Amino acid sequence: MNRTDRLYALVEELRAAAPRPLTVASLAARFEVSTRTVQRDLQALLETGVPVRTTSGRGGGWSIDPAMTLPPIRFTADEASALVAALAVADAPYADAARTAAQKIAASMTGPAADAAQGLAARIVALPDRTAGSVRSAVEHALTTGTVLLLSYVDESGRRSDRAVEPAGLLTAGGSWYLIAWCRERRAGRGFRLDRIATATPTDEKSPPHDLADLLLGSAAAGAVRPTALAPLTPPR
Structure with a gap:
């Protein structure tokens, strides 16, 4: 399993267990990777805005708010390209939120959808937004x-x-x-x-x-x- 697939699977594993927290050790065993790798993956999810959180002490671990996440979504190549094109022109308003949404969407894409999105993104340019x-x-x-x-x-x-x-x-x-x-x-x-x-x-x-x-x-x-x-x-x- 590559890292992108594992990040997506981590979110789904936490969603399935929510609101019960899961330990790093149990997640490492589930995905057959080291605890250091799981810690690094969870930190990456946190930094990109995924609503994961950690609690310490007995019975603690990592959990996620299921109300703030989406069930699995599979994009076709055309749908992925449409999203890229739409986000490219979302310069005002809510441009900052659009950028973080794009990061989350990109992180969930694999296969032909990811290839189509990346290919189109490389061929779109824009003049700077004039709105302060x-x-x-x-x-x-x-x-x-x-x-x-x-x-x-x-x-x-x-x-x-x-x-x-x-x-x-x-x-x-x-x-x-x-x-x-x-x-x-x-x-x-x-x-x-x-x-x-x-x-x-x-x-x-x-x-x-x-x-x-x-x-x-x-x-x-x-x-x-x-x-x-x-x-x-x-x-x-």
Whole structure:
């Protein structure tokens, strides 16, 4: 068994036993490797974000939270290539989370799927993201927590203004990302292109809920539809 297969198998072994911890010695015997190898593998899983943890003392060992892991997923070569292509353009927002997701996906791939993903990844390049990391993080935080965001925004004419906004969602169009929000200054829904946001400051103030479709009414983006790839993730309305 190569290391990639063993890492995957380790996760599944811990999932099967959860929440009961397993000792390094028992895992080493299970996979017929040394305890040092198992320790090194478990540390690698920990560093890539897999929710493994260790407890000391009598009855201790390594365990995993089964609610935070996925059952086995087998990708075809085409599916693996599609994921690589999708992750390559995930520059904003949630780019950092996309990168860690890519690492986890890559670690689970073997055979033709891994070869296809690696081959395509070597043939994709991108210009650097123009959206400042601090702006992207603030937008992500506001959307996730449902809180008010303070923006300093530069419009297409170069005019700069300060706004307090109540985020409703994201719109992607023409290769750009827009934060759709209720603007307290304009008292209306507005779209803010992420690469034109000069600064974004999170707050602890809870934002009233806004329907994304309602805020888009009357705008050039009124006909925006949810990407079909997201349909399986979205609850029916």
